[in-house]
Amino acid sequence: MKAKLIKHIILITIVVLSCHQSNAQLANKIEMTEDYQLLGLGTQHKIQSDILKEERPVIISLPVGYHDNQAEYPVLYVLDGLQNIKHTVGTVELLTESGLIPPIIVVGIESLDRNRDFTPSKAGEDLQGSTGNSGIPQSGGAPKFLEFLSEELIPFVDNNYRTHPYRILEGHSFGGLFSVYTLMENPELFDAFIIQSPALWWNKEEMTEKAKTFFKSNRILNKTVYFGIGGGDGWGMQQELIRYVDVVKQYQPKNFRWLHEEVGDEGHMASRLLLNYNGLKFLFSDLKLNEDLISNFSDNSFLDAEEQLKTKYGNMARRPAEDYFNLVSVLVNKENDLEAITVLKKASEAYPMYIGLLTQLAKLYEKTNQKEKAIDTYLLGVEVSKRYKLGQEDDLQKEIEKLRKN
Known part of the structure; x- marks a missing residue:
């Protein structure tokens, strides 16, 4: 029994290694212009806003494979989109390839006047960062900008792309302030938030004061929120965010899934990439298998969880x-081979480029006396190996011939 267990562990290890070695560096093609400029960040659209009385540029980046299916995709709306589109799209693609997040559409909203659009109220003359005379005279435009998102931008995206109802808003600094404002002002508009280094010092921490009423009156809140800040961020950020989070802790609404963390020693601007990465991983952390599903596995519970x-x-x-x-x-290892087949079938559908999954599935079909299914799976493996130049066609063909002779 012990020898059989060791054999199973070695076999699984070989399959995992072969999958990673064969597929880890397979890259999707990036569109190139005639003068050899790589594209891939998205397409700019200009929306004439009646609410804001101006033309608003946005960058829309579609996930790999969008045009090859009819699926619907969650949407990530990123404030300061022009500033953040490069690292956001790169992070999204990396996490998607790893299965840590689902494929998503990214909408980068370019900023034209962030002091106006992201601030929820007028700033007084004692405002930090102002000249000390009249504060920031154009401030207080967040209500109109939120209306633009709700009434113009989101309908534009939903009408022109295949969007899933799940929506995320991400903002940094003033954009984080606006994200906090949006969470409390129109909580139904977004399902999740990535709030980075929010400028909660604004107007004497008025958002934290508002939070005391908001969270007290919303005892059930089906939202997921990541509050992140760099460990080296300075005045007006860390302690102010802690005070806001303390309000959340005090009232802790039911179904409100949230995380507050300080990351590394990065300062205010340098932290954005890490916070985007950590935030996305947290929002979609329920994609990870939980221990209960593993320890109390059944085909029905597994398939229900997948759906x-x-x-x-x-x-x-x-x-x-x-x-x-x-x-x-x-x-x-528990000799539940038929249940392992159920998982491998789902896994090979989810990762069609991972030939090791097909190989293991074929071996389990063979082990459970399902010869024709084993042959069909090896044949599919041959096609995958040819398509992605993995060089395993001959070995797979030998397995097929052995099965056909028996």
Whole structure:
């Protein structure tokens, strides 16, 4: 029994390594212009806003494979979009490839006057960062900007792209202030928030005062919120965010999933990439397999959980590949081969480029006397190997011939 267990562990390890070695560096093509400029960040649209009385540019980045299916995708709305589009799109693609987040549409909203658009109230003459005379005279435009999002931008995106209802708002500094304002002013507009280094010092921490009423009156709040800040951020940020979070702790609404963390020693501007990465991972952390599903595994509970994720985040949602591997390892070690087949079928659908998943699935079909299914799976593996130049066609063909002779 011990020798069989060791054999199973070695087999799973080989499959995991082969999958990562064969597929980890496979890159999707990026569109290139005639003069060899790489694209890939998205397409700029200009929206004539009747609410703001101006033309508003936005950058829309579609996930890889968008035009190859009819799936609907969650949407991430990023404030200061021109400033943040490069690192955001790169992070989204990396996390999507890893299965840590589902494929999403990114909408970068370019800033024209962030002092106006992101501030919820007029600033007085004693405002930090002002000249000391009249404060910031154009401030207080957040209500109109929120109306623009709700009545013009989001309908534009929903009408022109295949969007899933799940929406995220992400903002840094003044954009974080606006995100906090939006959470409390129109909580139904977004399902989740990535709030980075928010300028909660604004007008003597008025958002924190508002939070005391908001969270007290909203005892159930089906939202996910990441509050992140760099460990080296300075005056007006860290302690102010802590005081806001203390209000959340005091009232702790039911179903309100949230995290507050200070990251590294990055300052105010340098922290954005890390906060975007950590925030996205936290929002979609329920894609990770939980211990209860593993320890009390059944085909029905597993398949139900998979469908719940697709309902919440769209049909392209999937778990991290490592989670599928680990679950298969547990089931094989328990000699629950048919249940392992159920997981591998889902995993190979989610990661069609991972030939090791097909190889392990074919071996389990063979082990459970399902010869024709094993052959079909090996044949599919041959196609995948050819398509992505993995060089495993001959080995797979040998397995097919062995099965056909028996």
